[in-house]
Amino acid sequence: MGFLDISNVTKSYGSVEVLHRVDISVEEGEFLVLVGPSGCGKSTLLNMIAGLEGITGGEISIKGRVVNGVHPSKRNIAMVFQSYALYPNMTVGQNMTFGLEMHGVPKPERDKALAEVAKLLQIDHLLDRKPGQLSGGQRQRVAMGRALVRDPDVFLFDEPLSNLDAKLRVDMRTEIKKLHQKLRTTIVYVTHDQIEAMTLSTRIAVMNKGHVQQLGKPKEIYDSPANLFVATFMGSPAMNIVPAKVVMEGGRPQAQVTDAEGRPILLALEQGNLAGWEGRDILLGIRPEAITDPEGADRNSHAIRSLSNLVTVTEPAGADTFVTMSLSGRDVIARMRADAAVHPGQRFDFAVNMEKAVAFDPATEERIAP
Amino acid sequence: MASSVSGATQDSAVSTGNVTRVFIYLVLILFALFYLLPLYVMAVNSVKPLAEITGGNMMALPRDWTLEPWGAAWSTAQIGVSPTGLKPYFLNSILMVVPAVAISTVVGALNGYILTKWRFRGDTWVFGLMLFSCFIPFQIVLIPMARVLGLLGLAGSVPGLILVHVVYGIGFTTLYFRNYYAAFPTELIRAAQIDGAGFFRIFWRILLPVSGPIAVVSVIWQFTNIWNDFLFGVSFGGTSQPVTAALNNLVQSSTGVKEYNVHFAGAILAALPTLFVYIVAGRYFVRGLMAGSVKG
Ligand SMILES: Nc1ncnc2c1ncn2[C@@H]1O[C@H](COP(=O)(O)OP(=O)(O)OP(=O)(O)O)[C@@H](O)[C@H]1O
Ligand SMILES: [Mg+2]
Numbered sequence: 273m274g275f276l277d278i279s280n281v282t283k284s285y286g287s288v289e290v291l292h293r294v295d296i297s298v299e300e301g302e303f304l305v306l307v308g309p310s311g312c313g314k315s316t317l318l319n320m321i322a323g324l325e326g327i328t329g330g331e332i333s334i335k336g337r338v339v340n341g342v343h344p345s346k347r348n349i350a351m352v353f354q355s356y357a358l359y360p361n362m363t364v365g366q367n368m369t370f371g372l373e374m375h376g377v378p379k380p381e382r383d384k385a386l387a388e389v390a391k392l393l394q395i396d397h398l399l400d401r402k403p404g405q406l407s408g409g410q411r412q413r414v415a416m417g418r419a420l421v422r423d424p425d426v427f428l429f430d431e432p433l434s435n436l437d438a439k440l441r442v443d444m445r446t447e448i449k450k451l452h453q454k455l456r457t458t459i460v461y462v463t464h465d466q467i468e469a470m471t472l473s474t475r476i477a478v479m480n481k482g483h484v485q486q487l488g489k490p491k492e493i494y495d496s497p498a499n500l501f502v503a504t505f506m507g508s509p510a511m512n513i514v515p516a517k518v519v520m521e522g523g524r525p526q527a528q529v530t531d532a533e534g535r536p537i538l539l540a541l542e543q544g545n546l547a548g549w550e551g552r553d554i555l556l557g558i559r560p561e562a563i564t565d566p567e568g569a570d571r572n573s574h575a576i577r578s579l580s581n582l583v584t585v586t587e588p589a590g591a592d593t594f595v596t597m598s599l600s601g602r603d604v605i606a607r608m609r610a611d612a613a614v615h616p617g618q619r620f621d622f623a624v625n626m627e628k629a630v631a632f633d634p635a636t637e638e639r640i641a642p
Numbered sequence: 643m644a645s646s647v648s649g650a651t652q653d654s655a656v657s658t659g660n661v662t663r664v665f666i667y668l669v670l671i672l673f674a675l676f677y678l679l680p681l682y683v684m685a686v687n688s689v690k691p692l693a694e695i696t697g698g699n700m701m702a703l704p705r706d707w708t709l710e711p712w713g714a715a716w717s718t719a720q721i722g723v724s725p726t727g728l729k730p731y732f733l734n735s736i737l738m739v740v741p742a743v744a745i746s747t748v749v750g751a752l753n754g755y756i757l758t759k760w761r762f763r764g765d766t767w768v769f770g771l772m773l774f775s776c777f778i779p780f781q782i783v784l785i786p787m788a789r790v791l792g793l794l795g796l797a798g799s800v801p802g803l804i805l806v807h808v809v810y811g812i813g814f815t816t817l818y819f820r821n822y823y824a825a826f827p828t829e830l831i832r833a834a835q836i837d838g839a840g841f842f843r844i845f846w847r848i849l850l851p852v853s854g855p856i857a858v859v860s861v862i863w864q865f866t867n868i869w870n871d872f873l874f875g876v877s878f879g880g881t882s883q884p885v886t887a888a889l890n891n892l893v894q895s896s897t898g899v900k901e902y903n904v905h906f907a908g909a910i911l912a913a914l915p916t917l918f919v920y921i922v923a924g925r926y927f928v929r930g931l932m933a934g935s936v937k938g
Contacts, residue, residue: 324832345838357833361851370847374838418833 275300275458276321276426281330283316283482290316291482293330298475301456307469308479309505314462317479318428321460322351335425345374350419351428354435356411358403358418365390365399368418382421389420392451409440416451429461433468445471466506470494478502496630500637503557503630509594512563512604515634516556518549525549527556527631532582532598542575542626543641554640555632560594562628563606565614569623579622586616597622688712688906695902711901715908719901721891728908731888735869735915737800738884742807743864749808750815750860751853755845757816758823759831769820775813780873783810791878798880806878807868815860822856823849858926866916885912 274297283291291313298304306314319325321332323344332339339347350371358367368389369382377385390396393413403411412432419427432448433441449472452459463469469476470490478485478493478501486498497503503511516527519538525546526538539556546554569576584603585596588610595606595614606622614620631641687695688711690704717727756762757769787806788797796802826849834844875884883891889912893905920927 322832322836324835344832344836349836351833351836353829353833355827355829357827357829359830359834359848361848370834370839371837374843 274298275302275335276460277331277333278317278321279331279333281317281320281332282328283313283320283325284328289328289482291320291328294484296477296484296487298458298460300458303452303459303461303472303474305461305463305469305473305476306479307463307466307476307505308485310464312479313482314464314479315430318351318430318460318462321426322349322428323347345371348422348425349428350422350424350426351430352415352419352432354431356403356415356435358411358414360403363400363402364395364406364414364417367403367414368399368421371418371422385421385423389417392420393417408436409444412436412444416448420455425458427457427459427461429459431463432461433463434465448472467508470506476506478505480505495628496639496642497557498639500555500557500632503632503639507559509560509605509607511557511559512599512602513632514556514558514599514602514604515553516600516631517553518546518551520547520550527554527629529556529600531580532584537579537581537599539577539579539624539626539629540575541629541631541641543629543631546631546641549631549640553634555634555637557630557632558604558624559628560605560607562625563604564623564625565608565612566621566623568609568612570625570627573625573627575626577624577626579624580619581622583614583616583618583620586614595620684906684910688903688910690903692899692901692903711903711907712911714901714904715892715911719892719904719908720895720898721888728885728888728892728911731883731885732911734800734879734882735884735886738803738807738882739865739868739915742804742811742868743861745804746808746811746815746864747857747860749812750817751819751850751857752845753812753816754819754821754823755849757820758826759828759844759849760841769816772813772816775810776817780810784873784877788878797878798882800882802878802880803874803882803884806874807864807871810874811864811867814863818856818860818863819853822853826852855926855929858923862919862923862927865919869916 276298278294278296278298281291281294282289294317296304306317308314316325320327321334323339323342327340334347334349358364359370362370365386369386372382372385386399387396390399393416395410395413395417398406398410398414403414406414412435415432429448433444436444445468452472461468461472473490475488476490476493477487480501486493486502493502493506497506497511500513504513514529516529516539518541519526519528521538525541525543527541529537529539531537563579564570566576566578581597581599583595583597587594587596591610593608593610593612593614595608595612597604597606597620608614630639632638633640683700686703687700689707689709691706691708691710694702694704694706715728717729718725719727721727721731753772757765791797791802791805794802794805796805830848831844834848839847869884870886871884872886872890875887876890879887889908892908
């Protein structure tokens with residue numbers, strides 16, 4: 273039993289099922305991020321937790337109480353909307369205390385709560401303004417403030433940062449993280465930005481087409497993606513996926529790929545459980561940062577393999593340089609230090625950290641190793 | 643030269659020379675005068691003794707100014723069988739128009755709120771039918787309406803007229819408010835629900851405060867239509883006829899001399915309230931219409 277339990281929940285609009293048997297259990301104080309491409313059902317799930325959408329099947333409970341059919345205002349949740357949804361005719365102060373007023377909290381208490389939260393979010397000087405007189409970042413703060421004054425059991429965020437410009441988004445992201453570390457309230461946060469998901473969450477649920485593809489800590493999701501969808505959705509640039517064949521050499525499984533000129537290359541696989549795959553095709557997944565120049569390779573890794581190949585493109589990006597090569601006919605991106613001596617059109621000795629490699633079944637797209 | 647200067651300084655898209663400009667203004671002024679002519683004739687002749695009208699020129703200014711026709715039209719002129727003037731009928735109209743406008747506007751606002759923010763199965767059908775009611779000609783409903791008013795015991799009374807006008811106006815007011823509220827973000831309603839506000843509280847605290855422009859549209863539209871209505875007034879007014887019906891009686895009376903000056907004064911009196919509403923709220927009318935149509 274968790275703090276917020278979503279068990280076996282489905283949602284249908286008419287005859288179309290948009291959420292299929294979702295099971296997520298959230299502990300108190302967790303920061304759960306629902307991430308996935310547009311239309312995968314993140315907002316629908318969040319709205320069901322909030323009580324704004326009906327539950328077709330299954331059960332949602334908060335603090336051990338089943339809330340199916342309970343009115344949104346009686347679930348002790350607060351929500352921050354993508355458009356902020358500030359009441360245009362009320363001042364910032366009135367906006368933030370409206371919920372308390374509706375719940376019959378006396379004025380002195382409301383004012384006290386307002387003052388505390390306003391101070392916490394540094395919006396004390398804005399309390400008498402109307403939402404129309406605020407900048408995007410300020411509106412964002414007010415929307416969070418409105419949720420905070422309620423002191424709810426669970427915070428729900430629906431893409432709260434997507435209306436901000438790139439720089440402000442990063443700042444607010446940090447701020448939300450700080451806030452969570454300070455208050456330790458349970459949060460469910462929807463985003464389609466995988467970086468937001470990685471940085472903010474204590475756990476991530478990756479969703480696609482109404483299914484939860486994987487639920488786990490950010491590191492688990494990143495290092496051991498459950499399937500090809502999660503592998504390619506999380507991470508930027510995306511994980512390189514290379515078709516390979518498993519061959520046995522020296523009693524150990526090796527992944528056979530081809531270089532830009534079609535010559536075979538063997539990469540020893542660390543993952544022992546691939547023995548049964550001898551002679552069969554797999555998809556080898558290697559993250560860009562696991563392919564470097566020899567000097568930049570991870571010193572703690574016991575499985576750095578050298579791989580000589582032709583460099584097709586280099587893209588300096590300030591801190592890193594992205595280098596493209598061709599493996600088994602696919603473009604593969606390597607992430608190197610900015611000063612790595614690598615030039616397009618030349619051969620280069622890439623260092624591949626095979627400890628970080630994962631293998632997928634080409635038919636089911638599920639991970640088979642490690 | 644002049645045209646190049648005006649082209650650079652005026653922010654109109656088309657640059658025009660001075661001659662064209664003068665010409666355009668002349669034409670516009672002529673048109674304005676032409677449109678004002680009836681009002682001028684009415685005003686001027688309402689302050690002349692009758693002899694001056696019958697014996698002279700309709701366009702001339704009065705030689706002897708008098709307010710007597712106004713007094714007569716208001717309180718002593720023969721309306722039907724009794725010499726009451728327009729006063730009691732004017733009062734009837736006000737007693738009818740104020741509640742009718744208020745009720746139809748409030749109901750329209752509630753309908754618009756429900757049809758956009760509390761959607762239910764078949765709501766588009768309901769709205770379609772209400773829209774359809776805007777196109778039903780008055781004459782068609784006369785007999786069924788008479789029957790309904792009879793059954794309700796409201797025939798020939800001011801409340802009866804209020805009911806008729808409310809029923810007839812709801813289609814329009816619903817249309818206005820529905821289109822206006824369709825542009826209102828639904829996330830706000832959801833936020834208010836989470837905050838714990840109920841159906842009426844959301845309407846009252848969140849929606850109504852931003853409904854000013856469309857409320858003005860609805861009020862003007864309903865006010866002018868109901869005030870100017872003649873057919874329903876004559877048909878269902880009974881002993882509480884509105885001012886339009888009384889004015890008709892005054893002007894059409896077949897006995898005695900035609901007192902044109904009194905007729906003119908009466909006509910202006912009957913038109914004053916709508917004129918007043920337009921002057922006070924006219925610019926909000928256009929603004930509100932635009933807000934509704936552009937956003938919706
Ligand atoms: N009222 C509705 N009627 C029918 N289908 C709906 C309705 N609302 C949502 N859907 C469908 O449910 C699916 C999930 O929608 P949802 O809004 O949850 O997506 P999302 O993951 O939040 O996407 P985005 O990132 O674009 O916000 C979509 O395929 C959508 O078309
Ligand atoms: Mg969404």
